[in-house]
Amino acid sequence: MDVVGRISAQWRERYPDMDLSPIEVIGRVRRLGVLSGQMPERVLGEPRLSRVELEVLSALRRSGGQMRPSLLTRETLSSGAATSKRLAKLAEEGLISRSASGRDRREIDVRLTERGREVIDRVLPAQIEWERELLAPLSDAERAQLADLLAKVLGPLDPPA
Structure with a gap:
């Protein structure tokens, strides 16, 4: 049990x-x-990233490499303060850059750096393999069914894009 x-x-x-x-x-x-969320170090590699920091890099990579902090906050289900703290650490590591938006100087654009892209491109396959290992007790059909059921539960809860 x-x-x-x-x-x-x-x-x-x-x-x-x-x-x-x-x-x-x-x-x-x-x-x-x-x-x-407790991915082994072999998955995260260096620099040592937390799962939520990896989610920030993933969101940037999926979106083409640039987002505003408010959208990153929504994408990662974080608070604004938590997002700011993560962005500061990722910038310090050289994985992202922050600059005033070209559209509105009061806004900030967050961009994935070349190093950040290299890190996420290296870590993502290892993350997917780690998650595949976690789901190994399920058949392909069971995995698909579980994904569908969870999507059904999450549908009314997730904020619209």
Whole structure:
């Protein structure tokens, strides 16, 4: 029995008439999120990146290399303060640059540097392989079904693009 199964069983002892199925689903999704966020160093490589810093670089790479901080905040489900802190660290590492927007000098554009692009292009395949290893107990059909079910749950919760 996994950790969430034990937690659910303990709650069933205390509340035998309560439907505890949300604990079994949400608890496992949250636990998977935490455990999958603990990528080994072989995946992250150097410089030592956190999962959320990697998400910032990924968002920049997917978008063509440039975004405003407010959009990065939305993309990474972070607070503005957390995004600012991450951007400062990534800039210090030489992975991004920040400059005044050409459209509006009050805005800042965040750009992926050549070094940042090289890092994400090296780390992404290792990240995908790590995630494939995590999902190894599932068949291709089960993986597709799980992805569809999670998309169905997330649909009404995710902010529109």
